[in-house]
Amino acid sequence: MRGGPDPCWHFHGDLCRIGAIPEVTGMDMSMKLIFEKSIAGRGCDLLPECDVPVAAVGNKFIRNSEIHLPEVSETELSRHYTELMKRTFGVNDGFYPLGSCTMKYNPKVNDEVAGLPGFAEIHPLQPVGTVQGCLEVMKLAEEYLCEITGMEAMDFQPAAGAHGEFTGLKLIAAYHKERKDTKRTKIIVPDSAHGTNPASAAMSGFSVVNVASTKEGYVDPEELRKVVGEDTAGFMLTNPNTVGMFDENILELTKIIHDAGGLNYYDGANLNAIMGLVRPGDMGFDVVHLNLHKTFSTPHGGGGPGSGPVGCKERLVRYLPTPRIILKDGRYEFAEKPLESIGRVKAFYGNFRVVVRALAYILTLGGEGLRNASENAVLNANYMMQKLQGIFDMPFSGHCMHEFVISLEQLKQEKGVSALDFAKTLLDYGMHPPTMYFPLIVHEALMVEPTETETKENLELAVEVYKAVLEQARKEPEMLHQSPAKTVIGRPDEVMAARNPVLRYQF
Amino acid sequence: MGTYVPNTREEQQEMLREIGVHDLQELFHAIPREVCLDGPLKLPSGLPELSVYRKMSGLAGRNKVFQSIFRGAGAYRHYIPSIVKQITSKEEFVTAYTPYQAEISQGILQSIFEYQTMICELTGMDVSNASVYDGATAAAEAVIMCKERKRTKALVSETVHPETIQTIQTYCSGTDMEVILVPAKEGHTDMEALQQLLDEETASVLLQQPNYYGILEDAEPAGILTHEKDAKFIMACNPISLGLLKAPSEYGADIAVGEGQPLGIPLSYGGPYLGFMASTEKLMRRLPGRIVGETKDTRGERAFVLTLQAREQHIRREKASSNICSNQALCAMTAAVYLDAMGARGLRQAAESSMSKAHYLAGELCKLPGFALVYPGEFFHEFVTTCRGNVDKVLRALEDRGILGGYPLSGKDAGHLLWCATEMNTKEEMDTLVSILEEVTRA
Incomplete structure (x- = not known):
């Protein structure tokens, strides 16, 4: 242990509870894996005997190899995860100032409503007449998030921010393709951007052009002018930018891209700074992705599930992933798939129960609260x-x-x-x-x-x-x-x- | 108005004074005046918690919760042990970030390591990642990772879940990958067609086991044909079935993927779910996504960390193997706790029970006039039948009795129903279903 007074002593004891101090306890602090706790013959009794004759399939389909899964009692299982829980640090444990990650408090009522059987126990392929509540959740969330971002439509299929980037860039690709503007193969990304930006661009079939930032951390309009051209498909930016500053030249930057025939992509990682103050749609952005697990308070779950909805302006709406929800004669339905749609990026409709949480958050705060x-x-x-x-x-x-x-x-x-x-x-x-x-x-x-x-x-x-x-x-x-x-x-x-x-x- | 801002107006004023500004607006001076919103957002006023709860309950109430479900088609209702829900609701797990700071994230890291181990055990593969978004994206990522400079064709069986196929097509469009569908023949992958389509440019072949129609594919010869052309063999599997049925490794798969939802995750109107992904050791460094590895700490004790990060976007940027930078950690933990609780015996019981009930149901259904199995061959817990009379009318009649019937297929399968049974369906429930069907389809 380090010399001198315990630097922690004058803070609340709770802040120091990340773990016991080995030197004090004198015990082996390493924790066993669940497999190391397994004893043959132990286990939980969960399912009743099968009440119909046991069916069999041909031997060529029957598994020969053994599966090693733990054999533990419910008590041991419960304690194992309590032990793991004590080795985990969540937002509830203390200050969590991870830049760019927006680790705000995750309100409990959101989790509670997401767990209602009317959301949790709904099969994704139920008839639309039996899922009007689910569809309304997504329509309301779409309407509100469009108002917050200045977009025309929003789709919830992307499961995370990076997935949203991929989807948004596909919209940009579809737009140029339909216009037969096939020379637009490049996406411009500032050198200060999140690593996912260039990775998503590459994954969507684009090549990446980096634009250097100024000493102050902004995109230099002159530098941007140097790299735009007939091959520019789009420009990815987050504003406030990744150094936490609002780019004052934003209208000039987005105009440079538009004048060159490209589209502007807004990485919503930093939306938490500007809700109700300024909107990406008004800054000249054509596509946005949001991170519901950042700005809209849904929990990170130790790395997921998140939700990365994609919004866009009118001229890109028909390229959005399908299915799209529409309101027809007071009833929510799925629209016919437009030919121009980029298709699916995931099975079903996205991380629905994450969207439920985000909607509850927006309803709680309202416009003024956001x-x-x-x-x-x-x-x-x-x-x-x-x-x-x-x-x-x-x-x-x-x-x-x-x-x-x-x-x-x-x-x-x-x-x-x-x-x-x-x-x-x-x-x-x-x-x-x-x-x-x-x-x-x-x-x-x-x-x-x-x-x-x-x-x-x-x-x-x-x-x-x-x-x-x-x-x-x-x-x-x-x-x-x-x-x-x-x-x-x-x-x-x-x-x-x-x-x-x-x-x-x-x- | 509800709020989660703790600081009072007075405190906020004090903070502003300390910063040296008069009001909040001064902090936003960098935003050009012409783009600033000139009025409030057009959103409803905020609400106190009870009102939000009522509003959301009202929305949930507009959905119908079926007590009796005979529909799968990619999302399956299995029993979720109580301990699964309790453990995965612990606030530390729910609210933690991606475990970059290993010293205070051993809980999440170890749980992922245990998850990876169990996915390797289920699939028989050497290496598993920490999970991806869902089964469909796992299949798409697998197809992408098999691409080589001179191998750009991805063969995908037509018997794979249609939404998986569509996802693969989106992932490959605009790249130099070409997706070619291997036709189906009587509900199975057409092996002759597969053989003809395989060539030196084939990067991978994807089969689903059991396939979309519930049928067990003759995957072994497909794997052999694929390897004869030095292409990679990808299998998409139902994880419950692996408690009883052959592991992808036993069919010679190079990559195993699948939808992990059946492992303790509620139906949730389609998400969040869990994509699992495992491969041979040879392909380890091509796997996308997070991977947790074991190492030692400075004190010589066992420790877990995110590893093999040289593959990933925050290091490689545009050269990364995928843009993915998260996993479905809490869903992966859910699957792990489910497998811990079930054990190999419980998993086998769930698989055997599901399969037996599906076979019982198929037998009973086919006694009804106008109902017959559409495809020959052995099946697991799903099967396709014809239907007597108008499909929509039949399903609506079931719906009125609180039963979610088989899934009405479309396209060339229109008019047919894809049924599913699991351990959740009792014999009594199935008998009721059959008698209602008998009643409503009587001429």
């Missing part, structure tokens, strides 16, 4: 940034939007303490670190997004912790290389994991 949420997201970020000003190096000046970037480049040069070391030390304070090493255009970046659901005193506590860690980094930098000390494991050897992949338990 604006209030965005304003407070921006206020919280600025408050924290202000408190850290002059102490940490902030590469971008002026007021930020809902997130801001710190650079630890100088600390790295002077003391050898990296953004990773800093982040890992925060774990010992019971805080989730900010996003590390993103955006790529900032060295030793930490990107902080507090969200609107955090209290003033939590922000102040975080500021104090950041300062304490910085001070420690200056005084005893070597300690930070060894952090974290209080978590259930120390830093894992990632090189070993990749060089010698062990991806399953061997029986």
